[in-house]
Amino acid sequence: MRVRYGMVGGGEGAFIGAVHRMAARLDDSYELVCGAFSSSAEKSQRSGRALGLDPARCYDDFASMMAAEAALPAAARMQCVVITTPNRTHLPIALAALAHGFHVLSDKPATASLEECRTLAARLRSSGLHYGLTHPYTAYPMVREARARIARGELGVIRRIIVEYTQGWLAAPLEKQGQKQASWRLDPAQAGVSCCMGDIGVHAFNLAEFVSGLAVRELAAELNSFGEGRRLDDDGAVLLRFDQGARGVLVASQICTGEENNLRLRIYGDRAGIDWQQMEPNSLWLRPLDGPAQLLRTGVAGTGAEAAAVTRIPSGHPEGYIEAFANVFREFAALLSEDVKPAATGNAVPGISAALRGMAFVETAVASSAAGTAWQALPHL
Amino acid sequence: MRVRYGMVGGGEGAFIGAVHRMAARLDDSYELVCGAFSSSAEKSQRSGRALGLDPARCYDDFASMMAAEAALPAAARMQCVVITTPNRTHLPIALAALAHGFHVLSDKPATASLEECRTLAARLRSSGLHYGLTHPYTAYPMVREARARIARGELGVIRRIIVEYTQGWLAAPLEKQGQKQASWRLDPAQAGVSCCMGDIGVHAFNLAEFVSGLAVRELAAELNSFGEGRRLDDDGAVLLRFDQGARGVLVASQICTGEENNLRLRIYGDRAGIDWQQMEPNSLWLRPLDGPAQLLRTGVAGTGAEAAAVTRIPSGHPEGYIEAFANVFREFAALLSEDVKPAATGNAVPGISAALRGMAFVETAVASSAAGTAWQALPHL
């Protein structure tokens, strides 16, 4: 049986909602049964119908959806809610879902502030339900490979981490031209305390902790707003101190003209270094202390079980972003349904702990920057 | 309404059948309603149930499937058959499908010989049904971009074409180890007159004609069997003479140790050259006569409408093989259903003409090689 899900957000013209739906379809583990696709009831109807939904289950708003679905027979109603709206609405939607007994799979950042995320975590704990956060970059095969090798100690003691996530789309003043994606991300009322760090910095932070297995203890940040009149950051650099003495640099920027979606992670231990770039995701460089560099590849001998568990097709047939996103969906489905088998190598879908850490990162970076790049500890969570 | 399809082949353990199903699901334009997934009836049942099918529509063999489906009400029965079996069975399955009024979407090569393909073409013509051939490489956004630019004359007069498709998986004697993919491809009874040219050479040939817009007039080939005891080619090189004076080289090999799925096409005109590699499919080099090379990219400004029509997500989020395959499925669906809108830039799904040319290429290459690399004209079709 497929997992029945409802979507909030993701109506006409949205980008990430469509990605969620493709990810949900790819492995046939989900069935979209309802949605509140837009803040406009009419648009929500139209979007849902275009997706082939029963018009009765194309809701005017998320509150109606929760109530109406909860009233349906258990075998028919949705089992989980997928949230693909601007940040500020994540908390109320997630709380409503939990209150009605629905699992939650949410876009990042988890909420608009750390305090909100703590509220969410508390409710989640008492609900007994599942919460997943769509950090798709954690689910690329070669990211899993890197993480597995580090966990096995192949890199030795980790010393230096460099993680960067640069884009160029906000180099131009798109928010002044009414571009929807730019407008809400740069609006504190919708995005929260940060644009760049909340949108992409948090992916970079999450990836660095996910792969290294180390937690950031403190950071010193400088966030910048280069676009005229912007009230939130569109760029920033953060120095990181990880557990066990590792040192990191995180650069996230949306004003690096000409960059597409350049997420890259390098981790250096005293025995080897690794290098992974999202735009060529099926390759992972492994550079040992003595000897030639190796190019590990999805599906090629030398690449291990953790990568194989999230690989669909033979080597040399590139798998991309949608496939990675679908890996998150599949792993989340395995939490909800006995019919979806978990990977033999375990389930790595980011949950409330990653959510809390991500929000702690964003807020601490904002605070450190405001305090003149002072070192600040990440709060205990 | 989604297009209802049935699958022949693609049961447990098969590779390409699962790819077809993911491709069919990605854009939600298809619904799998039945199948004859294996030459073993038991395995077919098991495979179909695992896919969530009605057990009554998991058939013992393709003949039963055609008959039973044709007997169903029009609104319920499948509309098209997807063929994912070894080459020798393509013709009988396709003929049976046509005879029962079903459209056909077939894996390549179209048939096991050119004569078979001519038979298929004749029946197709009288049937009024649609036939599609899954050459997924034609459906990558940057392949479409290359084709559009050449069609607009940006490369000038085409002079030199270099197309290569090298793999290494048959460097080892897998067929002696019972590996299924190797065994049937190297068996004339299942594969036909060629292994390497029929399996991958035909993709390279198709891609060169598709992108250049030129047809090969004659060729001179040398095919080789390096693996001990092999009766079909596992490697070969072919000199090509295209219309309008262009000259080409095609190298296809399955014994290039360490290569994954290295399909690459370079076309040089008197005004510019292009270079595309399947393993980094979202990039296309354009090298003008005077001035710096440009790296065209999926989703980035400078890339045109033809590519955009087969692009799903923003630049820098890599789309891969499954997405390309899904593009073929979507374009084929647009031929069958009014509910699936064709791309504004037109439908480019390869059909019977590509099928005939592909088989003509394979047979002429085999014949030229047997005649000591003599130049031979491709037959008129």
Place this chain on the structure above:
Amino acid sequence: MRVRYGMVGGGEGAFIGAVHRMAARLDDSYELVCGAFSSSAEKSQRSGRALGLDPARCYDDFASMMAAEAALPAAARMQCVVITTPNRTHLPIALAALAHGFHVLSDKPATASLEECRTLAARLRSSGLHYGLTHPYTAYPMVREARARIARGELGVIRRIIVEYTQGWLAAPLEKQGQKQASWRLDPAQAGVSCCMGDIGVHAFNLAEFVSGLAVRELAAELNSFGEGRRLDDDGAVLLRFDQGARGVLVASQICTGEENNLRLRIYGDRAGIDWQQMEPNSLWLRPLDGPAQLLRTGVAGTGAEAAAVTRIPSGHPEGYIEAFANVFREFAALLSEDVKPAATGNAVPGISAALRGMAFVETAVASSAAGTAWQALPHL
């Protein structure tokens, strides 16, 4: 007439001295006439003879060399001194050279401290002689290209600069194994206040200012010593604030296991971004705001006069590190000799100003790190 030079340092077993000599020979603008190649008189003799020098001009130490050469007839004696010794000795050698009327071409960092560098600058000013600093990375053709384009405003307003210089050779405790290069660089008595920043960070800093045309106003740094027992930094990250609002990150490390000599500079303006990597020096990415990325290449149309002035051979014939180094030598020779023609696009050899800024960078980075990554202004020079 070639410029006659004497060398201090660069005897048997040294690396960089040999590079200086090859660079001096390549364009035939120099003649090595004497040297004090080692702190051991015997080794100096032996090294000089192996180089084909007159034994009488193979000196025991630099002081003897200065005195003896100054006593020779003007037409015979050396004209300039090339310094290739550990940092601590740069100042006394340079002062002695100036005192005897010899021009100075010195390895970087200029001195062991900023105060020393100020002393040097003062003496130089009163001497009327020339001083050059071998920052070879400034002399690659595509670095000149990047600089010229930025100077012409092609990038618009510069916003974000990312410069990194990572190596892995000090990931292992080479200094404990008696490796000469590691030993002196990690010894404060020979290297000064910094290992990593003084050795390679200063190149990265110099390159960022050279190409961007912007000066760093203040910085915040964290330097680290990962190797057990090391008294100087082997790694560090520095946040930079440039003139006119640009923000930078500089990462320099010698413990990035597996990295070779990975110097890379990225500069983003509001109209375009550039990206250059030293290990593929003949390529320069130019990424405009709207349109495809361009790969500018040494010798290819689209690359301008500034690059051409330091290019020797046609495109596609790679020029490397020795050629870049030789460009510095040739430009310095043009300052000393009328027989060596300066490039039409002007002379860009780094001089005392770059020396002072480099030392200011190193000292400020050390001070900021000691002060807990506090922002500190670079001193006025």
Place this chain on the structure above:
Amino acid sequence: MRVRYGMVGGGEGAFIGAVHRMAARLDDSYELVCGAFSSSAEKSQRSGRALGLDPARCYDDFASMMAAEAALPAAARMQCVVITTPNRTHLPIALAALAHGFHVLSDKPATASLEECRTLAARLRSSGLHYGLTHPYTAYPMVREARARIARGELGVIRRIIVEYTQGWLAAPLEKQGQKQASWRLDPAQAGVSCCMGDIGVHAFNLAEFVSGLAVRELAAELNSFGEGRRLDDDGAVLLRFDQGARGVLVASQICTGEENNLRLRIYGDRAGIDWQQMEPNSLWLRPLDGPAQLLRTGVAGTGAEAAAVTRIPSGHPEGYIEAFANVFREFAALLSEDVKPAATGNAVPGISAALRGMAFVETAVASSAAGTAWQALPHL
């Protein structure tokens, strides 16, 4: 003592003569003592003076040079002649040099025909002198690495060789615009029987034999002249049959618009494959049958003694074309002078045997093409 050499050709405006001189200078093993730099006596004088030569040793033509130099005292006269003129003059110059007792280091192709080369070989044999051919691509460190690994059997039985050398500079009709390099290469009276194959195809052929250790037995070629009115080939493709059953493809073209100097060699055995590209010469891919690809690099651990013998500087400091060319010069010097030590791993400078095979390749390719791509055996030499 340095080897004293005289140069024929390489006057003002020439490209390759200057490369020879830089290569000769780099390692300080040569001294240029005389030259006949141009077919114009006046230009020869002017060129020689600009190079700092004694005007008395700037000769009007090569015949005068041979006679005058032979008349000088042994300790003063040149020891070898470096030939950098158009092909047709190679033989008379080389014969004159041998007749006067001078060693010969010649640009490729060795002569304008195979018959000429046989004449040269016969005279050389009776002279007891040394002959070297400047195939600089054989002298890159990673080419030596590839050759050494193949010689040790690391690739197993060689099966498939792909060698390509594509350039774009003759895509435009430069010969009609008076461009000197284009004019003589496309003129049968100066170039001989071939333009493209004689100019660059011969490098590709030489490299394939040099690295694989296998000899071509027969070939089938198609040569083309795309440029209007050209009497010699500007493009071609050649199928190759090597000893021991290996099969090859060679593509050489000067009309591949946008290509710079794209020489690439791939060799696949049954145990591993290698891939080397001239434009990134310090990298060599090694792809084993089972396991990840390795990127071997100049100067990095894992790269062996043969490469190290022709490497000057540490890893990550790119060495390029001039350095490779200088390796040929140094190895040739080691044949002539006891003061230049041969590499511990032996001397690999191409000699008369490579000259003969190269000319046999060019002539056989021309003949096969004229015979409709018929397989033709290379003559016994």
